Amino acid sequence: EPEVTQTPSHQVTQMGQEVILRCVPISNHLYFYWYRQILGQKVEFLVSFYNNEISEKSEIFDDQFSVERPDGSNFTLKIRSTKLEDSAMYFCVVWRFLADDTQYFGPGTRLTVL
Amino acid sequence: KQEVTQIPAALSVPEGENLVLNCSFTDSAIYNLQWFRQDPGKGLTSLLLIQSSQREQTSGRLNASLDKSSGRSTLYIAASQPGDSATYLCAVRSGGGADGLTFGKGTHLIIQP
Numbered sequence: 001e002p003e004v005t006q007t008p009s010h011q012v013t014q015m016g017q018e019v020i021l022r023c024v025p026i027s028n029h030l031y032f033y034w035y036r037q038i039l040g041q042k043v044e045f046l047v048s049f050y051n052n053e054i055s056e057k058s059e060i061f062d063d064q065f066s067v068e069r070p071d072g073s074n075f076t077l078k079i080r081s082t083k084l085e086d087s088a089m090y091f092c093v094v095w096r097f098l099a100d101d102t103q104y105f106g107p108g109t110r111l112t113v114l
Numbered sequence: 115k116q117e118v119t120q121i122p123a124a125l126s127v128p129e130g131e132n133l134v135l136n137c138s139f140t141d142s143a144i145y146n147l148q149w150f151r152q153d154p155g156k157g158l159t160s161l162l163l164i165q166s167s168q169r170e171q172t173s174g175r176l177n178a179s180l181d182k183s184s185g186r187s188t189l190y191i192a193a194s195q196p197g198d199s200a201t202y203l204c205a206v207r208s209g210g211g212a213d214g215l216t217f218g219k220g221t222h223l224i225i226q227p
Contacts, residue, residue, distance in 0.1 A: 031212065045215060101207075103207075105160070
């Protein structure tokens with residue numbers, strides 16, 4: 001059974017539109033992360049989230065991005081005004097602190113910006 | 115800034131061969147190193163995690179080693195099978211907790227039946 005699921009699996013949007021990507025952890029996790037992978041490129045860290053606030057963020061995670069855990073369960077990534085270069089696979093990742101050190105990747109959301 | 119490099123970028127071998135995938139990183143002050151498998155268009159599946167204090171980890175036909183001082187890790191796959199065909203990614207974590215993983219570009223592996 002996967003540690004985390006993501007919705008939608010594929011999102012197509014027009015440039016300038018807002019998108020929200022969702023992540024649902026299966027069991028109790030303390031740390032949440034978002035990564036992205038542009039086609040043919042490396043997987044890149046975006047942001048980590050712990051105790052309902054951002055812990056670390058990369059240079060990629062600018063003011064166009066935001067994360068929240070609105071209902072204590074779902075974990076979301078919002079891109080306010082999408083650009084063509086935001087097209088990528090976005091992975092939600094969870095870590096069960098104190099259980100093991102493995103970071104578990106969700107299946108990903110493929111975002112296509114037209 | 116941590117940089118991770120994987121060699122070779124691609125590898126094609128006949129079924130049954132043993133093979134080694136290489137990963138190097140520039141900053142030896144790491145927390146742990148993780149090997150992943152990625153199938154086309156899919157997410158990442160964790161294969162092995164090596165803590166900075168460990169030298170190797172084994173799971174089935176897979177063995178990963180870590181030489182932190184030289185900034186190297188290898189993934190050894192024994193008796194390769196066509197089902198092993200995938201991209202193998204190496205990722206290092208520089209600190210605990212909030213720190214994200216730094217990934218290499220991966221080795222695209224094809225096992226010929």
